[in-house]
Amino acid sequence: MARPRSGKTPSSPPPEPAAPGVPDARERLIAASSRVLAERGYDATTVKEVARVAGVNQGLVHYYFGSKDALLLAVTREHSQQYAEELRQLREETPLEQLADTSFAWGESHLRESPAQFRLRYELFALGLRNPELTSAVAELQAQGDMEVARTVALYRGGDAAKPEPTDMHYAVIIKACFDALALQALLDPKFDAAPIYALLKRMVLSSVDGPGSAKPARRGTKGQARRGKTPARRRRVPRPPR
Structure with missing residues (x-):
């Protein structure tokens, strides 16, 4: 392969812009973790499996979250x-x-x-x-x-x-x-x-x-009793003496 005349190696092509709607690595890891954790439980879930399902490098799990515990917290x-x-x-x-x-x-x-x-x-x-x-x-x-x-x-x-x-x-x-x-x-x-x-x-x-609509109508009483929030007491009927 011919080298450029300047003697320098060709630079890498610029990364292509992300397609609209494609989540980034962190979002993919959270989505993958939610799926794997739900299927296997916390103890059986490994960082390696989460990275595989997310389609990213395993090191990104530690880069974004630091630990599996913190990953569960993020999810x-x-x-x-x-x-x-x-x-x-x-x-x-x-x-x-x-x-x-x-x-x-x-x-x-x-x-x-x-x-x-x-x-x-x-x-x-x-x-x-x-x-x-x-x-x-x-x-x-x-x-x-x-x-x-x-x-x-x-x-x-x-x-x-x-x-x-x-x-x-x-x-x-x-x-x-x-x-x-x-x-x-x-x-x-x-x-x-x-x-x-x-x-x-x-x-x-x-x-x-x-x-809404739960207020109950107050019972009627005397003015003083209404202010005190009390209902009037019933009057006791006193029997009349025989004639």
Whole structure:
């Protein structure tokens, strides 16, 4: 092969621009990890297999994430961001009087349609307890999810202008804890029917949260009793003495 007259070797051709819609290496690794982790579980998943499925060099796993633990965190964070975006869209598009039913149905559908993603959440919870380097990141991920649910509760309770209050966050933690527990039991027992329990949970929550149309008319009483929030006591009928 003839060399150029200048005596220099020819430079490498410039890289071709990425085609539209083709994810980069980091995104391919997250997508591949989600698939491999869901199929094999955390312990059986190897960095080598993730890189093979992603079609990238194995060293890029360590370059972008540093460890398999951090890779699982990135996958779960990606799923959580998708859930948060779906919940925000649900709040924007759902009429207020339908928000409670739609929100509970949306949460229940995730278990039926994405059980593997719940399994990854539990794997991450276990890692957060074992690996101190991940503990704060896992706790932050939980807090972000709680806040999205709290915003939904606040919207149902007070309308568009309502901001989450401490009580809304308390409801959010309870709701998420119940959903996680029901999802875990459903994963462990394929015969477990969570539908009636979801329905009961919804009734319990809605019975204690004042939402649209839930205000009850006050009972009529005297002015003083109305100010004190009391109802008038019945008068006892005194029998007349015999004539």
